[in-house]
Amino acid sequence: xxxxxxxxxxxxxxxxxxxxxxxxxxxxxxxxxxxxxxxxxxxxxxxxxxxxxxxxxxxxxxxxxxxxxxxxxxxxxxxxxxxxxxxxxxxxxxxxxxxxxxxxxxxxxxxxxxxxxxxxxxxxxxxxxxxxxxxxxxxxxxxxxxxxxxxxxxxxxxxxxxxxxxxxxxxxxxxxxxxxxxxxxxxxxxxxxxxxxxxxxxxxxxxxxxxxxxxxxxxxxxxxxxxxxxxxxxxxxxxxxxxxx
Numbered sequence: 001x002x003x004x005x006x007x008x009x010x011x012x013x014x015x016x017x018x019x020x021x022x023x024x025x026x027x028x029x030x031x032x033x034x035x036x037x038x039x040x041x042x043x044x045x046x047x048x049x050x051x052x053x054x055x056x057x058x059x060x061x062x063x064x065x066x067x068x069x070x071x072x073x074x075x076x077x078x079x080x081x082x083x084x085x086x087x088x089x090x091x092x093x094x095x096x097x098x099x100x101x102x103x104x105x106x107x108x109x110x111x112x113x114x115x116x117x118x119x120x121x122x123x124x125x126x127x128x129x130x131x132x133x134x135x136x137x138x139x140x141x142x143x144x145x146x147x148x149x150x151x152x153x154x155x156x157x158x159x160x161x162x163x164x165x166x167x168x169x170x171x172x173x174x175x176x177x178x179x180x181x182x183x184x185x186x187x188x189x190x191x192x193x194x195x196x197x198x199x200x201x202x203x204x205x206x207x208x209x210x211x212x213x214x215x216x217x218x219x220x221x222x223x224x225x226x227x228x229x230x231x232x233x234x235x236x237x238x239x240x241x242x243x244x245x
Contacts, residue, residue, distance in 0.1 A: 037151050037155075040147055040150055040151060040154075041147070043143070044143055044144060047136070047139075047140050047143065048140065051133070051136050051137060054129075054133055054136065058126070058129045058130065058133055061122065061125055064122055065119065065122040065123050065125075068115055068118055068119040069119055071111075071115050072112060072115045072116065075109075075112040075115060076108075076112060078104075078105075078108040079105050079109050079112060082101045082102070082104040082105035083101075083102075083105050086098040086101035086102045086105065089101055
């Protein structure tokens with residue numbers, strides 16, 4: 001009985017440790033998200049290690065159950081054998097031998113009565129421990145299956161955080177500087193356009209004066225040509241404006 005209780009409490013202590021470990025590591029991972037991937041991997045490794053220890057302890061409990069079952073079988077067989085021997089002795093007229101055989105049978109029966117409740121408790125304990133171990137193994141399988149997804153989500157969250165930090169660094173000041181540069185460029189373009197218009201006005205004025213001078217020369221040459229051809233009186237034309245002079 002003491003062995004069964006010792007094994008049971010040992011295994012339950014391992015189960016409690018796994019539960020506490022999971023909760024403490026989960027809280028630590030939440031408090032320190034930058035190490036979440038390491039924490040997830042470490043949690044799975046710790047669960048595997050503790051489940052292996054629990055499996056070893058449960059194997060001892062199952063072995064103890066089987067050992068008790070064998071002792072029960074032996075006690076039943078021995079009790080039956082001594083009963084048969086007592087009957088054989090009576091058939092032979094040996095009540096003394098029959099009495100001794102029945103005493104041996106009584107010892108085996110008492111041993112059997114002690115073994116039966118011990119085996120029942122051991123069987124119940126093994127059953128409960130198997131069920132709890134299977135639940136832990138299922139949780140471990142689930143943790144392994146979700147580990148990849150959680151790590152991917154963690155990496156995505158880190159990437160999003162970096163992007164948000166980068167975007168937060170581009171504030172209104174940066175865009176205000178762009179606006180200032182654009183305004184300066186627009187002013188330079190306007191100034192260049194103004195100088196171009198002024199230059200165009202000066203060129204136009206020069207052309208007008210040149211046209212006036214050119215027209216005056218043409219008119220003088222035209223009068224001179226008419227005078228030379230006898231179409232106008234020569235007195236009407238200054239001598240220094242005559243063609244060829």
